[in-house]
Amino acid sequence: MEAWQNRPFEAVYPILYLDAIHMKIRRDGKVQNTAVYVVLGLTCTGQRDVLRHWVGDGSEGASFWLSVLSDLQACGVEDVFIACVDGLVGFSEAIRAIFPRTVVQRCVIHHVRQSLTYVG
Structure with missing residues (x-):
């Protein structure tokens, strides 16, 4: 686990997927909804990481x-x-504050999920 946490990252990622998974986590004896932020990168060689x-x-x-x-x-x-x-x-602004040349694209899965709110 330590080796994975301390490994070097690529200098360039063609695509990064950034999302949060909401889970119930026990902290201080209480169970609460908590966001776990996950970053999945696609390397220049096509590997997912x-x-x-x-x-x-x-x-x-x-x-x-x-x-x-x-x-x-x-x-x-x-x-x-x-x-x-x-x-x-504010997500797009946060990304461009750190990586100013990045094109921010809303994920197609989020588009589909959003459009389903209008289906009866």
Whole structure:
């Protein structure tokens, strides 16, 4: 586990998928909904790589994503071409604050899920 956590990242990722999974986690004797932030990268050689995951302290938010992206940059990620994300308010701005040339694209799965809210 330690080797995986401390491995070097690629300098460039053509695509990063950034999303949070909401889980019930027991903390201090209480069970609460918590966002677990996951970053999946596609390398230049076409390999998929779960870069890391972070356990948040409550609900999903763009400010926490900003700290995740800063952490990625500190670990050696220099450029991201496309970031696939959900429609979280402020997410695009957080990405462009760290990786200014990145194209932010809303994930097709999130588009489909959003469109299903209009189906009776």
